[in-house]
Amino acid sequence: xxxxxxxxxxxxxxxxxxxxxxxxxxxxxxxxxxxxxxxxxxxxxxxxxxxxxxxxxxxxxxxxxxxxxxxxxxxxxxxxxxxxxxxxxxxxxxxxxxxxxxxxxxxxxxxxxxxxxxxxxxxxxxxxxxxxxxxxxxxxxxxxxxxxxxxxxxxxxxxxxxxxxxxxxxxxxxxxxxxxxxxxxxxxxxxxxxxxxxxxxxxxxxxxxx
Numbered sequence: 001x002x003x004x005x006x007x008x009x010x011x012x013x014x015x016x017x018x019x020x021x022x023x024x025x026x027x028x029x030x031x032x033x034x035x036x037x038x039x040x041x042x043x044x045x046x047x048x049x050x051x052x053x054x055x056x057x058x059x060x061x062x063x064x065x066x067x068x069x070x071x072x073x074x075x076x077x078x079x080x081x082x083x084x085x086x087x088x089x090x091x092x093x094x095x096x097x098x099x100x101x102x103x104x105x106x107x108x109x110x111x112x113x114x115x116x117x118x119x120x121x122x123x124x125x126x127x128x129x130x131x132x133x134x135x136x137x138x139x140x141x142x143x144x145x146x147x148x149x150x151x152x153x154x155x156x157x158x159x160x161x162x163x164x165x166x167x168x169x170x171x172x173x174x175x176x177x178x179x180x181x182x183x184x185x186x187x188x189x190x191x192x193x194x195x196x197x198x199x200x201x202x203x204x205x206x207x208x209x210x
Contacts, residue, residue, distance in 0.1 A: 040064060041100050043108055044071055044137040044172055046093040047116040048124025051190060052199065053094040055183035056115040062103030067095045068182070069174040071137055077173055083131045091131055095172050105142055109149040112136065117206045118153065118164035126197040134164040142169075156210040 036042055047053040050068035057066040070083050073090030083090045096108060116124055116134055123132035138146045146166045154163050174180075183190040194200070 036097060037064070039099070039101075040097050041105070043096045043098065043105060043142065044093050044169060045096065045108075045112050046071070046091040046133065046135045046137065047112065048092070048127050048132045048134060049193075050092040050094050050175065050179065051182040051193070052124075053092075053112075053115070054181070055190070056112075057094060057096045057108070058181075058184070060098075060103060060108065060111060062101075063096055063098045063108075065097040067097075067172075067174050068179045069093060069095060069172050070131075071172045072135065072167065072170050080175055080179060084129070086130060088131075090173070091133055091135065092175075093135075093137065093172065095174075104145075106145045106149055109136060109146050110153070113149070113153040113164070114203070114207055116164070117202060119157065119160045119162055119206065121162045125199050125202050135167045136164065137167050137169045139169050157206070 045053055045057075047056075054066040054068050057063050069092075070078050070088075070090035071093045073083070073088040075082065075088040075090065078088050078090055082088050083092065098105075098108065118134060121133065123129055124134065136146050136150070143166065150163065150166055154160065157163075
Protein backbone atom coordinates (compact mmCIF):
# COMPACT_ATOMS: atom_id res chain seq x y z
CA UNK A 1 0.00 0.00 0.00
CA UNK A 2 1.36 3.42 -0.90
CA UNK A 3 1.11 6.02 1.84
CA UNK A 4 1.03 9.77 1.15
CA UNK A 5 4.22 11.62 2.00
CA UNK A 6 2.72 13.31 5.04
CA UNK A 7 1.53 12.24 8.46
CA UNK A 8 -2.04 11.17 9.02
CA UNK A 9 -4.04 11.01 12.18
CA UNK A 10 -6.67 8.35 12.74
CA UNK A 11 -9.47 9.93 14.75
CA UNK A 12 -10.31 6.95 16.98
CA UNK A 13 -13.65 8.20 18.14
CA UNK A 14 -17.00 6.44 18.38
CA UNK A 15 -18.37 5.71 14.95
CA UNK A 16 -16.50 5.29 11.65
CA UNK A 17 -12.78 6.00 11.59
CA UNK A 18 -11.91 9.29 9.98
CA UNK A 19 -8.59 9.97 8.29
CA UNK A 20 -7.56 13.59 8.64
CA UNK A 21 -4.50 15.69 7.89
CA UNK A 22 -1.98 15.59 10.68
CA UNK A 23 -2.69 19.16 11.69
CA UNK A 24 -4.77 22.15 10.66
CA UNK A 25 -3.25 24.59 8.23
CA UNK A 26 -1.27 27.28 9.94
CA UNK A 27 0.70 30.34 8.96
CA UNK A 28 4.40 29.99 8.21
CA UNK A 29 5.20 31.85 11.40
CA UNK A 30 7.76 29.68 13.17
CA UNK A 31 8.52 29.75 16.84
CA UNK A 32 11.48 31.99 17.60
CA UNK A 33 14.78 30.18 17.98
CA UNK A 34 15.78 30.39 21.63
CA UNK A 35 19.29 30.87 22.90
CA UNK A 36 20.74 27.82 24.64
CA UNK A 37 20.61 28.46 28.41
CA UNK A 38 23.93 28.65 30.22
CA UNK A 39 25.17 25.18 31.14
CA UNK A 40 22.80 23.42 28.75
CA UNK A 41 23.64 21.68 25.45
CA UNK A 42 21.64 20.90 22.32
CA UNK A 43 21.25 17.95 19.96
CA UNK A 44 19.18 17.43 16.81
CA UNK A 45 17.42 14.23 15.78
CA UNK A 46 15.23 13.34 12.79
CA UNK A 47 13.01 10.35 13.41
CA UNK A 48 10.01 10.64 11.11
CA UNK A 49 7.03 12.43 12.63
CA UNK A 50 8.43 15.20 14.80
CA UNK A 51 5.43 14.93 17.12
CA UNK A 52 6.70 11.50 18.17
CA UNK A 53 10.37 12.43 18.43
CA UNK A 54 9.48 15.46 20.54
CA UNK A 55 7.22 13.36 22.76
CA UNK A 56 9.96 10.75 23.25
CA UNK A 57 12.57 13.26 24.36
CA UNK A 58 10.21 15.18 26.62
CA UNK A 59 9.99 12.02 28.76
CA UNK A 60 13.78 11.77 29.22
CA UNK A 61 15.09 13.02 32.60
CA UNK A 62 17.58 15.81 32.00
CA UNK A 63 15.90 17.11 28.83
CA UNK A 64 14.69 20.64 29.45
CA UNK A 65 13.12 21.37 26.05
CA UNK A 66 12.29 19.68 22.77
CA UNK A 67 11.33 21.80 19.74
CA UNK A 68 9.83 20.44 16.53
CA UNK A 69 11.17 21.80 13.26
CA UNK A 70 13.10 21.18 10.07
CA UNK A 71 16.74 20.82 9.09
CA UNK A 72 19.07 19.58 6.40
CA UNK A 73 17.53 21.50 3.49
CA UNK A 74 18.18 24.50 1.30
CA UNK A 75 15.12 26.71 1.92
CA UNK A 76 15.19 29.40 4.60
CA UNK A 77 12.43 29.43 7.21
CA UNK A 78 10.35 26.71 5.53
CA UNK A 79 6.72 26.12 6.40
CA UNK A 80 5.32 22.70 7.24
CA UNK A 81 3.39 22.60 3.97
CA UNK A 82 6.50 23.44 1.95
CA UNK A 83 8.45 20.63 3.56
CA UNK A 84 5.82 17.90 3.21
CA UNK A 85 5.14 18.86 -0.40
CA UNK A 86 8.80 18.19 -1.15
CA UNK A 87 11.59 20.04 -2.87
CA UNK A 88 13.06 21.86 0.14
CA UNK A 89 15.51 19.12 1.10
CA UNK A 90 14.45 19.42 4.74
CA UNK A 91 13.46 16.62 7.07
CA UNK A 92 11.27 16.87 10.14
CA UNK A 93 13.52 17.03 13.18
CA UNK A 94 13.62 17.94 16.85
CA UNK A 95 16.12 20.17 18.63
CA UNK A 96 16.71 18.84 22.14
CA UNK A 97 18.08 21.07 24.89
CA UNK A 98 19.43 19.05 27.79
CA UNK A 99 21.41 19.28 31.01
CA UNK A 100 24.67 17.33 30.52
CA UNK A 101 24.99 17.00 34.30
CA UNK A 102 21.84 14.84 34.28
CA UNK A 103 21.95 13.03 30.93
CA UNK A 104 24.82 12.54 28.49
CA UNK A 105 24.69 13.03 24.75
CA UNK A 106 25.52 9.34 24.29
CA UNK A 107 22.53 8.38 26.42
CA UNK A 108 20.26 10.55 24.27
CA UNK A 109 21.48 8.90 21.07
CA UNK A 110 21.26 5.40 22.55
CA UNK A 111 17.64 6.02 23.50
CA UNK A 112 16.80 7.61 20.16
CA UNK A 113 17.53 4.43 18.18
CA UNK A 114 14.98 2.50 20.17
CA UNK A 115 12.26 5.07 19.54
CA UNK A 116 12.48 4.59 15.75
CA UNK A 117 12.99 1.93 13.09
CA UNK A 118 16.53 2.86 12.00
CA UNK A 119 16.51 0.24 9.24
CA UNK A 120 13.79 2.01 7.21
CA UNK A 121 15.33 4.31 4.55
CA UNK A 122 12.01 5.68 3.25
CA UNK A 123 10.25 7.10 6.29
CA UNK A 124 8.84 5.89 9.58
CA UNK A 125 5.82 3.68 10.11
CA UNK A 126 2.88 5.20 8.17
CA UNK A 127 4.79 8.42 7.40
CA UNK A 128 6.48 7.94 4.04
CA UNK A 129 8.56 10.27 1.92
CA UNK A 130 11.72 12.32 1.91
CA UNK A 131 10.68 14.63 4.76
CA UNK A 132 10.28 11.67 7.13
CA UNK A 133 13.66 9.97 6.73
CA UNK A 134 15.81 9.59 9.82
CA UNK A 135 19.19 11.00 10.82
CA UNK A 136 21.28 12.10 13.76
CA UNK A 137 22.60 15.59 13.04
CA UNK A 138 25.90 16.22 14.80
CA UNK A 139 28.45 18.89 15.54
CA UNK A 140 32.11 17.87 15.20
CA UNK A 141 32.23 17.40 18.97
CA UNK A 142 29.24 15.04 18.94
CA UNK A 143 30.27 12.88 15.99
CA UNK A 144 32.44 10.34 17.81
CA UNK A 145 29.78 9.54 20.41
CA UNK A 146 27.04 9.38 17.77
CA UNK A 147 29.04 7.06 15.52
CA UNK A 148 29.91 4.78 18.45
CA UNK A 149 26.25 4.64 19.47
CA UNK A 150 25.25 3.88 15.88
CA UNK A 151 27.72 0.99 15.65
CA UNK A 152 26.39 -0.47 18.90
CA UNK A 153 22.79 -0.20 17.74
CA UNK A 154 23.59 -1.76 14.38
CA UNK A 155 25.32 -4.67 16.12
CA UNK A 156 22.27 -5.17 18.35
CA UNK A 157 20.14 -5.56 15.20
CA UNK A 158 22.59 -7.82 13.38
CA UNK A 159 24.26 -5.11 11.28
CA UNK A 160 21.47 -4.46 8.76
CA UNK A 161 22.39 -3.19 5.30
CA UNK A 162 20.54 0.10 5.78
CA UNK A 163 20.65 2.17 8.96
CA UNK A 164 19.94 5.75 10.00
CA UNK A 165 22.93 7.93 9.07
CA UNK A 166 24.92 10.39 11.16
CA UNK A 167 24.95 13.71 9.30
CA UNK A 168 26.69 17.04 9.82
CA UNK A 169 24.53 19.57 11.63
CA UNK A 170 22.71 22.14 9.53
CA UNK A 171 20.60 25.14 10.48
CA UNK A 172 17.49 24.19 12.41
CA UNK A 173 14.21 25.97 11.69
CA UNK A 174 11.41 25.69 14.28
CA UNK A 175 8.03 24.58 12.94
CA UNK A 176 4.80 26.54 13.36
CA UNK A 177 3.35 26.91 16.84
CA UNK A 178 0.56 24.41 16.28
CA UNK A 179 3.16 21.65 15.88
CA UNK A 180 4.92 22.37 19.18
CA UNK A 181 4.07 20.10 22.15
CA UNK A 182 1.46 18.42 19.95
CA UNK A 183 1.22 15.19 21.96
CA UNK A 184 0.76 17.08 25.23
CA UNK A 185 -1.77 19.56 23.88
CA UNK A 186 -3.73 17.03 21.80
CA UNK A 187 -3.39 13.70 23.65
CA UNK A 188 -6.44 12.06 22.10
CA UNK A 189 -5.48 12.90 18.52
CA UNK A 190 -1.86 11.94 19.14
CA UNK A 191 -2.72 8.55 20.63
CA UNK A 192 -5.09 7.91 17.73
CA UNK A 193 -2.21 8.65 15.35
CA UNK A 194 0.08 6.27 17.27
CA UNK A 195 -2.52 3.50 17.14
CA UNK A 196 -3.32 4.13 13.49
CA UNK A 197 0.35 3.92 12.54
CA UNK A 198 0.86 0.86 14.80
CA UNK A 199 4.05 2.39 16.17
CA UNK A 200 4.25 0.20 19.26
CA UNK A 201 3.87 -3.02 17.29
CA UNK A 202 6.40 -1.88 14.68
CA UNK A 203 9.01 -0.99 17.29
CA UNK A 204 8.48 -4.34 18.99
CA UNK A 205 9.08 -6.13 15.69
CA UNK A 206 12.29 -4.20 15.06
CA UNK A 207 13.85 -4.26 18.51
CA UNK A 208 12.27 -7.20 20.29
CA UNK A 209 14.62 -7.95 23.17
CA UNK A 210 17.64 -6.24 21.58
